[in-house]
Amino acid sequence: MINNNIEPKFVVDEELHNLMVTLRDTKETYNRICARMRKQGVKLNKCNEENYSSDIDEVISTVSCIISEQLYHDIQKGGLA
Incomplete structure (x- = not known):
């Protein structure tokens, strides 16, 4: 018997999630590198x-x-099984 009281589950694609984490980390790394270079006296453009x-x-x-x-698509379909 299906329990209709269970809320639908929505999950972000793991590869997309990992991509977002990588992009965030890359941006933070770049900012740290630039800050370190400026602190060392490098004139950055x-x-x-x-x-x-x-x-x-x-x-x-x-x-x-x-x-x-992706999430909108999942919502339209009622969530993941």
């Missing part, structure tokens, strides 16, 4: 840092949209 930040934010945003589309 602000434009390069801003471009990197903007580019990785764009990738993170795109992956977030894909995750959202």
